[in-house]
Amino acid sequence: MKSNFNIATLVRESVKNLKPYSSARDEYISDGSKMVFLDANENPFENGVNRYPDPYQRNLKAILSEQKGVSEQSILLGNGSDEVLDLIFRAFCEPNQDNVITLPPTYGMYKVLAGINAVENREVLLTADFEPDVPEILAVADENTKLLFICSPNNPTGNAFSDEHIKQLLESFRGLVVIDEAYIDFSQKKSWLNNLKDCPNLVVTQTLSKAYGMAGIRLGICYASEEIITVLNKIKPPYNVNQLTQQQAMGRILDQKAIQQEVSQILKERGALQQELGDLEFVKEVYPSDSNFVLVKVDHADKRYQELINKGVVVRNRSNQPLCGNTLRFTVGTPKENKKLIAILKQMK
């Protein structure tokens, strides 16, 4: 169906014609031989970070490539997913001309990035059961619609979308389909990464900020066809992922056992938390979750939010989001933190 898909028709004219900046580390690529580096105006005295980092993060990508079964040329890394998403806007959306589609209630950054980049954001609400409204999405798209953002598992609703709905969109939407999988490690559902080969218009983003427990180092990951990654590489800042981040990330992703242990603990705690929340009088609904948080409908969200603050617990009030009136979003904490939360909630009248 997508056999005649042509990435060139989606790329901005200015990006197509761009000659990217060539850094010192681009022009001479170390093959490991002992060389004297007098090419980048660095301070020569070693302190661990006096040299510029690898602009293409080859060592880190080699590990990811092996773990995920995708080529290194299909991976782009950024300073958090937020940078990756911004690069996608800047590569494909002509300001004041193109548009994107987002599916509220969802992650707020897509809308902010659209605003920053002067790109129209067409919003198509999720259905009442928090699924994409496929016919409406396809009806709203036109020849200037470059991107469709699908957050699955979705923040703040917590659910992963049905495979069938996503498949329909991948087949019928004519721009790029960006599936944000920030929470995929908490879900029973398989990553869409496995479909990269069959879907030339698919972009999958992941992050080290959630299940991998490294929000502080800022590492976002983008997987897509080599053609798409080539375009993004052209416009990314040369040294967008710093040396310390590359080192810390490598150490962590090689320790899959520790990550899996933490994820299973979080999943166990999530189940217990959902149970306890469901027993509370002022809780009207506990929504299913494929993520590390639970969305809950309560009687008076503003009041409950403030009561929790007064007791020293900060949650997220999502009540101003469409379809989310009177909802609070609880991130799953440590067993001790969750116990404290439940004890406080049980005292509320």
Ligand SMILES: *Cc1c(COP(=O)(O)O)cnc(C)c1O
């Ligand atoms: C937390 C989150 C991210 C992570 O963003 P980073 O910039 O990588 O920290 C991305 N997408 C969604 C939907 C999120 O909730």
